[in-house]
Amino acid sequence: MPPITLHFLQASRSIRIAWLLSELNLDYDVNFADRLPNMKSPEDFKTVTGNPLGKAPALRDGGVTVYESPPMIHAAEATFMLHALAITYFPWNIPSSVSPNIRQQTEAGLSINVQKDLDWLETELSLSTGPWLCGSELTAADIMMQFSIDFIMKTELGTGGRSWPKIEKWLRDCGECGSYRRAMEKTGYELTFKLPEVK
Ligand SMILES: N[C@@H](CCC(=O)N[C@@H](CS)C(=O)NCC(=O)O)C(=O)O
Structure with missing residues (x-):
């Protein structure tokens, strides 16, 4: 199993990171979520991503979760x-x-x-x-x-x-x-x- 998981919200900036990983030829899993009718992400998705801002994309590499790229x-x-x-x-x-x-x-x-x-x-x-x-x-x-x-x-x-x-x-x-x-x-x-x- 690849060590990288991309938390991917549909119709979102998540595509940037999928593209980047693809360009770098890195293998990764994807945790998909569809947007709710109000365009927000599902509550459980927010919890699973480990992003305290509750936004996507978020990327888990081994024990490290990265969000906001480049961070800060x-x-x-x-x-x-x-x-x-x-x-x-x-x-x-x-x-x-x-x-x-x-x-x-x-x-x-x-x-x-x-x-x-x-x-x-x-x-x-x-x-x-x-x-x-x-x-x-x-x-x-x-x-x-x-x-x-x-x-x-x-x-x-x-x-x-x-x-x-x-x-x-x-x-x-x-x-x-x-x-x-x-x-x-x-x-x-x-x-x-x-x-x-x-x-
Ligand atoms: N500056 C952040 C923005 C992240 C962001 O706002 N993501 C939106 C999707 S493009 C989101 O998760 N929206 C769902 C929500 O707020 O529930 C980044 O580039 O990662």
């Missing part, structure tokens, strides 16, 4: 920013005839993904062997992720008033990192992003 660098944009920006853009574009109640319900629905993402990052940081996302050394993953997380935390987009202590410590460490401070001094950068008032 891709996730900074394609997961964290995508989910947060949906909440940013929504009030800018919603017709003023839509009731406040519907607006609140929609924002609450969109916030679920942001909070799941932050829960995942909190877990990753608790599993790290050092202060950074991938252990004791600063990597591109930290540098990519820092802006996304700083943006979400400062604007409180979708955070629902919750706190994530490990993420907050990691953000402070990023802020105190010598190369970050040098980049700030050179560019005059500061993140002061005020979301416009909703009409």
Whole structure:
């Protein structure tokens, strides 16, 4: 039996990984799931994949499960920013005839993904062997992720008033990192992003 299992949700990004494995001539098993009528994946599929975000694809290689490819660098944009920006853009574009109640319900629905993402990052940081996302050394993953997380935390987009202590410590460490401070001094950068008032 091949040691690799691809958790494959139909009509999804899962095809990327099937293609990649195929291109690499790697043998693999496939755990298929069809989408539910609401286009979500079945609950048991989410449990089986081992992906705490409950998304596909996920790939198990021996004892290791990988999701988000390439991990963290891709996730900074394609997961964290995508989910947060949906909440940013929504009030800018919603017709003023839509009731406040519907607006609140929609924002609450969109916030679920942001909070799941932050829960995942909190877990990753608790599993790290050092202060950074991938252990004791600063990597591109930290540098990519820092802006996304700083943006979400400062604007409180979708955070629902919750706190994530490990993420907050990691953000402070990023802020105190010598190369970050040098980049700030050179560019005059500061993140002061005020979301416009909703009409
Ligand atoms: N950034 C992630 C996105 C994963 C993702 O959002 N997958 C969708 C399918 S394309 C999914 O699992 N949706 C089902 C659900 O949310 O229940 C990646 O590239 O792996």
